[in-house]
Amino acid sequence: MSKASLITAIASLYVVLSGCTTTTVDEYRESNEQLSIQSGDKVVVLGRRHASDHETEPDFIGCIGKELGKATALNVIDEPAFMDSVYPWFEPRTAPLGLKRMSKMLSEPMIATRIRSQNLRYIIWIDGSTETTDREGSVSCAIGPGGGGCFGFATWEKQGVYEAIIWDLKDMAEHGRVKVNAKGSSYMIAIGLPIPIIAQVQDQACEGIGKQLRTFFTG
Amino acid sequence: MNQAFIDSGLYSPHPGGSSAEDNANSSLNNMRTLGLTFLILWSALVLTSCATHVEVNGTFPRPLNKQLPISSVVVFDQAFSSYRFENTDGREVSIAVGQTQVDLFTTVTRSLFQIATFTNTMPTTSDTDLILVPKVEEVQISMPFQTKLNVFEVWIKYNLQVFDHKGEAIADWIMSAYGKTPTKFLKSDSEALNQAAIVALRDAGAHFIIAFDRVPEIRQWLNNKTSQTRLSTSTLSQSKLSQDRPSETRPSETHPSGNKAPSDKREGAIL
Missing domain, CATH: 3.40.50.10610 (ABC-type transport auxiliary lipoprotein component)
Incomplete structure (x- = not known):
């Protein structure tokens, strides 16, 4: 086998195996109508961080923001910028867990003014995380004056479970939920050099949830 | 001489036998030193990675x-x-x-x-x-x-x-x-x-x-301070009023019982 065909074979195998992620997306809508969004209205995607056993990853929130931003009508506010602008009211300790509390928060003129000044119409809360659920095999590496190398085979499975909830700050209502469950297996083959074949579980979950959320606004 | 070392291309032959061997030994020593340095650096890296x-x-x-x-x-x-x-x-x-x-x-x-x-x-x-x-x-x-x-x-x-x-x-x-x-x-x-x-x-x-x-103690202190401020403001107003109109009193400043009126809500308290 020539070098070029070997590289092609490895690249093909990588593409095939790295695509080995299954994603299930469920959604719930309050109505079939597209969510109204006026020119200048903005959306912010925020991660829930109050749970003791997991933490919604900041880069996952950023990824969903980018996915939503692909819809031309949507202006997405960056999560850290929004949290800084309303500090300390959206920290894990203080963030509203329900619309009742959000409504009470907006009855405080100081907070309401700051939020309205940003033309914020929708808040999308994301709760969940990606965890390693199973791990098998091992890879050993050794190094010496004459050189080094790795040998072995390892595999691990990751599962990402996330739920998105859309709040409309104008109507003070919840308009829908999207739940995504992504699973994928990653491999590490080492014969001399380690060759990682990583399942993009979180990226797939982000794409799945982002595309589905976009349909709420763009139909 | 180590054949593998010669094969590795690091050895360049010279016409003079002893000079060539000296060079080869020198290169071998250099390589050993390099290997040892690499091992030390690697060990240092491993040890450093254990401390944060x-x-x-x-x-x-x-x-x-x-x-x-x-x-x-x-x-x-x-x-x-x-x-x-x-x-x-x-x-x-x-x-x-x-x-x-x-x-x-x-x-x-x-x-x-x-x-x-x-x-x-x-x-x-x-x-x-x-x-x-x-x-x-x-x-x-x-x-x-x-x-x-x-x-x-x-x-x-x-x-x-x-x-x-x-x-x-x-x-x-x-x-x-x-x-x-x-x-x-x-x-x-x-x-x-x-x-x-x-x-x-x-x-x-x-x-x-x-x-x-x-915090209860701080809250109490703030309430007392607010009351004192109100009292001093009230006293100041009353003395100013009494200077202007000595016979007039301001009943709104005192509670019907005769005690000082209860203080307003804390200014810093929200939500």
Whole structure:
């Protein structure tokens, strides 16, 4: 086998195996109508961080923001910028867990003014995380004056479970939920050099949830 | 001579036999030295990777809150401003939070109090309404290798000592803060701990802003101060009125029972 065909074979195998992620997306809508969004209205995607056993990853929130931003009508506010602008009211300790509390928060003129000044119409809360659920095999590496190398085979499975909830700050209502469950297996083959074949579980979950959320606004 | 060494191309033959051997020996020694250096460096790298040292670095936004109408002096003593948590039990971990927590308390006290000044020694008396002395009681951290969870966690327990202008204690407020950050592929332990510490410090700031006037002793002190301010304002108004119209009284300033009217709601209390 020539070098070029070997590289092609490895690249093909990588593409095939790295695509080995299954994603299930469920959604719930309050109505079939597209969510109204006026020119200048903005959306912010925020991660829930109050749970003791997991933490919604900041880069996952950023990824969903980018996915939503692909819809031309949507202006997405960056999560850290929004949290800084309303500090300390959206920290894990203080963030509203329900619309009742959000409504009470907006009855405080100081907070309401700051939020309205940003033309914020929708808040999308994301709760969940990606965890390693199973791990098998091992890879050993050794190094010496004459050189080094790795040998072995390892595999691990990751599962990402996330739920998105859309709040409309104008109507003070919840308009829908999207739940995504992504699973994928990653491999590490080492014969001399380690060759990682990583399942993009979180990226797939982000794409799945982002595309589905976009349909709420763009139909 | 080592045939493999010759084959490796590092050996360049010379006409003179002894000179060639000397060169070869020299190259062999160089290679050994290089290998040894590499091993030492690699060992150093492995050993260094077992220790985590973090100088916490971050900025804090100006809080969105109602200001309390009080003046304060905040004392950042040496122990507070250079605080470093060190864990030598097992894996060596140290986090220096001193300067960053000074930045945090500077930001939040400037925002919460109408006037905030800063010093590094406890004043005997003060022209301000209160003296705030933050102290770190305890810091705890947990890392994925300890908990088997994919998060880095930082707890900070503060003792916020509050004194009045005469230096008399008003409250010892034990305030805890917590921050965590998820592990991330290719993110170093130092970076993750720094992020967790910043989240913990932001939490401390949020806790301070939200709960300062909810601490019973501080609340009572604030109520008394508000009452005194009202009383002195009332006395001032009454004396001004009595100067203008000596026979007129202002019944609205006194309760029907004859006692002073109850104070208004706290200005800093929201939500």
